[in-house]
Amino acid sequence: MECQDAAVSSLSWALIVGGSAYLVHQTRSHTQYGRYVAAEGLCCPARLGWFLQEVPALLLPLLLLLQPDEPQSSRDRTRRILPLCTFMLHYFHRSFIYSFLTRGRPVPLPIVLYSAIFCSLNGFLQGHHLLHCARFEDSRLTDARTAAGFLLFLVGMTINIHSDHILRGLRRPGETVYRIPYGGMFEFVSGANFFGEIVEWCGYAVAAWTLPAFAFAFFTACSIGPRAYQHHRDYQQRFEDYPRCRKALLPLIL
Ligand SMILES: NC(=O)c1ccc[n+]([C@@H]2O[C@H](COP(=O)([O-])OP(=O)(O)OC[C@H]3O[C@@H](n4cnc5c(N)ncnc54)[C@H](OP(=O)(O)O)[C@@H]3O)[C@@H](O)[C@H]2O)c1
Numbered sequence: 001m002e003c004q005d006a007a008v009s010s011l012s013w014a015l016i017v018g019g020s021a022y023l024v025h026q027t028r029s030h031t032q033y034g035r036y037v038a039a040e041g042l043c044c045p046a047r048l049g050w051f052l053q054e055v056p057a058l059l060l061p062l063l064l065l066l067q068p069d070e071p072q073s074s075r076d077r078t079r080r081i082l083p084l085c086t087f088m089l090h091y092f093h094r095s096f097i098y099s100f101l102t103r104g105r106p107v108p109l110p111i112v113l114y115s116a117i118f119c120s121l122n123g124f125l126q127g128h129h130l131l132h133c134a135r136f137e138d139s140r141l142t143d144a145r146t147a148a149g150f151l152l153f154l155v156g157m158t159i160n161i162h163s164d165h166i167l168r169g170l171r172r173p174g175e176t177v178y179r180i181p182y183g184g185m186f187e188f189v190s191g192a193n194f195f196g197e198i199v200e201w202c203g204y205a206v207a208a209w210t211l212p213a214f215a216f217a218f219f220t221a222c223s224i225g226p227r228a229y230q231h232h233r234d235y236q237q238r239f240e241d242y243p244r245c246r247k248a249l250l251p252l253i254l
Pocket residue numbers: 033034035102103104105160164167168170171176177178179180181193194197219220223224227
């Protein structure tokens with residue numbers, strides 16, 4: 001497939017502009033999901049909802065990866081495929097593991113729909129750009145930067161999965177109550193899972209070093225950063241004994 005340069009830049013800038021607009025919107029009103037929305041409207045069971053909304057971000061890059069391509073040196077191909085595999089690893093976990101373990105409330109149908117559209121477009125954007133458009137420099141500095149990016153990605157993914165595991169452990173099956181999370185990065189921030197996910201996508205962006213990867217990391221920070229603040233405020237109002245030294249999103253800072 002030929003590189004669709006114009007489509008790639010338009011989608012990347014749409015992520016940056018859309019992320020900024022979403023950030024501003026979330027400073028004024030709550031994200032309509034989970035504890036902030038009444039379960040009266042049209043909703044999808046949490047497990048099915050998470051699966052349906054996340055799996056396109058795994059399937060689209062996989063389809064692109066399986067298409068026959070122009071011959072490339074094995075070094076060049078590895079450089080394209082490795083960042084894409086990290087991206088797909090995240091969405092494999094989110095679609096096939098997180099989805100089936102979640103004990104969350106039903107997800108409003110519009111959120112499932114918007115998220116599925118977002119994951120399809122972003123899965124195509126990341127896959128198409130890495131496989132067909134990106135150009136990589138051959139230098140030790142590039143290798144070191146790529147390695148540092150992968151390391152950051154793994155650290156972020158570990159924090160994200162561990163934090164989501166702590167949250168799941170706060171409920172018995174069938175419960176929908178909220179309790180104070182303790183342990184891991186929750187000792188430092190209320191949005192430990194969000195912090196992990198932001199670190200993860202920053203690592204991916206550093207490893208891939210492409211406009212679409214940075215645009216996605218930026219969008220993620222704009223999209224889930226405010227959720228950490230909303231949860232932080234919610235915990236402070238809900239629990240009198242909520243740990244006072246805990247920050248919202250960034251340990252010791254914010
Ligand atoms: N890349 C992106 O743009 C993006 C966007 C959205 C989400 N995500 C990721 O997807 C994952 C889930 O996101 P989310 O927004 O649903 O996270 P969340 O609000 O922290 O909720 C995660 C799960 O834990 C439950 N939960 C949260 N706090 C709890 C508490 N104090 N006591 C008991 N249960 C609690 C929630 O139940 P309820 O559903 O019943 O509240 C939900 O099932 C996170 O890892 C996040 O980073 C990524």
